[in-house]
Amino acid sequence: MSRLKNKVAVITGGNSGIGLGIAQEFKNEGAKGVIVGRNQKALDSAVAQLGDNFIAINADVTNVADLGRVFKETFEKFGKIDVVVANAGAGTVGTVANLGEAEFDKTIDLNLKSVYFTVHKALPYINDGGSIILIGSNAAHRAYPNFTLYGAAKAAVIFLAKGFSSDLLDRKIRANVITPGTTDTPAFEKFVPAEQIEGIKKHFASEMPIGRIGQPSDIGKTAVFLASDDSSFLLGAEILVDGGMTYLSK
Numbered sequence: 001m002s003r004l005k006n007k008v009a010v011i012t013g014g015n016s017g018i019g020l021g022i023a024q025e026f027k028n029e030g031a032k033g034v035i036v037g038r039n040q041k042a043l044d045s046a047v048a049q050l051g052d053n054f055i056a057i058n059a060d061v062t063n064v065a066d067l068g069r070v071f072k073e074t075f076e077k078f079g080k081i082d083v084v085v086a087n088a089g090a091g092t093v094g095t096v097a098n099l100g101e102a103e104f105d106k107t108i109d110l111n112l113k114s115v116y117f118t119v120h121k122a123l124p125y126i127n128d129g130g131s132i133i134l135i136g137s138n139a140a141h142r143a144y145p146n147f148t149l150y151g152a153a154k155a156a157v158i159f160l161a162k163g164f165s166s167d168l169l170d171r172k173i174r175a176n177v178i179t180p181g182t183t184d185t186p187a188f189e190k191f192v193p194a195e196q197i198e199g200i201k202k203h204f205a206s207e208m209p210i211g212r213i214g215q216p217s218d219i220g221k222t223a224v225f226l227a228s229d230d231s232s233f234l235l236g237a238e239i240l241v242d243g244g245m246t247y248l249s250k
């Protein structure tokens with residue numbers, strides 16, 4: 001399979017979960033490039049799985065100077081950038097009653113500001129005709145308990161795919177967004193005690209119209225489509241990859 005042969009991709013949050021799933025599917029289709037994260041051990045382990053065509057850059061996506069460094073170093077190493085995936089992000093649990101200014105700033109910095117500046121800093125380097133892929137969340141469409149702030153940030157990310165596509169028409173750069181539903185990633189470990197994780201995953205699977213939760217490869221295969229020329233007529237589009245959980249009742 002070589003739908004992304006010789007394409008150079010930058011994937012933020014590529015050392016874990018959905019980002020790593022995207023990097024693996026990109027690799028399977030012949031791409032090369034960079035994964036970005038802060039946890040050096042996870043970066044080393046991911047690069048060992050991905051093989052010689054991928055390198056890791058340790059950077060914090062909430063730090064705009066770090067983002068500038070990521071794209072400069074990628075361009076210096078590979079000579080071009082074709083695809084940028086703004087995937088790094090994480091939920092914040094709480095309600096309007098108990099999340100204050102610090103949690104607001106942290107959630108928006110990670111889930112919205114970082115996406116804007118990932119693209120802003122990529123633009124001097126990404127090719128005309130390149131593909132930008134954003135990662136939203138079904139929490140942008142339904143008000144799940146305790147995910148108000150996170151859902152609001154992701155709703156704005158879904159808009160950014162349209163806005164970026166409009167802004168970049170003259171360069172024929174397409175921005176689209178993938179909206180995952182519940183997906184089997186290490187993010188569970190951040191919210192659920194270890195001994196409850198398998199039970200919670202089974203519960204979510206039983207609630208899903210399709211009968212299982214998503215795998216990072218489900219998102220990765222969709223990202224391959226958006227990165228490739230097969231999706232050349234998609235601009236500002238959102239693709240729900242959610243097993244039906246957002247809009248289908250069960």
Ligand SMILES: NC(=O)c1ccc[n+]([C@@H]2O[C@H](COP(=O)([O-])OP(=O)(O)OC[C@H]3O[C@@H](n4cnc5c(N)ncnc54)[C@H](OP(=O)(O)O)[C@@H]3O)[C@@H](O)[C@H]2O)c1
Pocket residue numbers: 012013014015016017018019036037038039040042059060061062087088089090091110135136137138179180181182183184185186187
């Ligand atoms: N899993 C789901 O059910 C689900 C559903 C809908 C949407 N999503 C979205 O999918 C994306 C990936 O989530 P996931 O489930 O794969 O979670 P994950 O396994 O916890 O991965 C999160 C990734 O983001 C990176 N990251 C977090 N903060 C960062 C920072 N400040 N700078 C650089 N990298 C940072 C992490 O790397 P380091 O820790 O090394 O920095 C890690 O690679 C997120 O945007 C999330 O909101 C997930």
